[in-house]
Amino acid sequence: MKNQFIAGLKAGLSIAIGYFPIALTFGLLAKTTGLSLMEATAMSIFVYAGAAQYISLNLISFGVDPVTIVINTFIVNIRHFLMTASLNEKMHRAPKWVKAIYSFGITDESFSVLATGKEEKIPTAYAFGVTIIAYGSWVIFTAAGHVVGANLPEFLQVAMSIALYAMFIGLLVPAMKGNRKVVMLAALAAVIHCIIYIGELLSTGWAILVSTLGSAILIEIIYARRSKNATVMFKEKEES
């Protein structure tokens, strides 16, 4: 169990490093938005959701009322329903309260690291390892960003804004290799999201939810039909 925990810490290290620039930038932006060190760090401690936190800063700076900000946060995070329902299929069984604890650490990134792993079933200790190191990085570097972020050279601050997305690509590409279904899932979701974006049909939170679910369902139907056809063809061959 201890080994699984350490293996989890190692797998989570890439997230922790990926969070470094993102959290640092968040801390910096929080400061320019007018949050104190304690307020900014507390948001990372208690909310712990990168995209939602960035959006909330934006809304705070526009003077949007707190209730709207909370509703917005919920909409942005609805996608986690899908992720944790999906992850549940892969996790080792554990007491409810244990799962309730590590579920706090499920983010886009920790979910991706856990769900795209090679293992058939994920041990609970491994999940704790992945989530704890990522969470620690997020909280510590939020505070660091608030304190020293503004001293970083401008070109580096700009470059670091790519970190989150580069990380997603780093997680996706290895799974795409030799797996056509994965390529189609990601590509279709991306296309749907782009269409929604260009048509200004939905807000970002809903758009991610709809494009993810749309792609996952459509591709599943295509593959289910295809494997059915394959068995039919196979049977016809046998009969003739």
Place this chain on the structure above:
Amino acid sequence: MGPTYWWMLFGMALVTYIPRMVPLTFLDGKELPPIVSGVLSNIPYAVLGALIFPAIIFVQEGNILFGIIGVATAFLIAILGGGVMPVVLGTIGVLAIYSFFM
């Protein structure tokens, strides 16, 4: 910011935690129909596609080239077999050089 901020934080924490916690704890041990679990196992890859595009292209407002260089670099390093860390740090490196000279 005052006490309003802390109430808002409490609300944000709650609505972020619920979607994470509820499926993991309450679906535990329940057998789902094969088509549902098939769709759920597709989610990780679909969500990555939706998270990356189109947001990465517009990561620097008004500078699409920045996003395109970012996409190209990250995909290149990843296809060449770099892990998550080389992809993240390499892409930041390339864009840092780009931003420095622009």
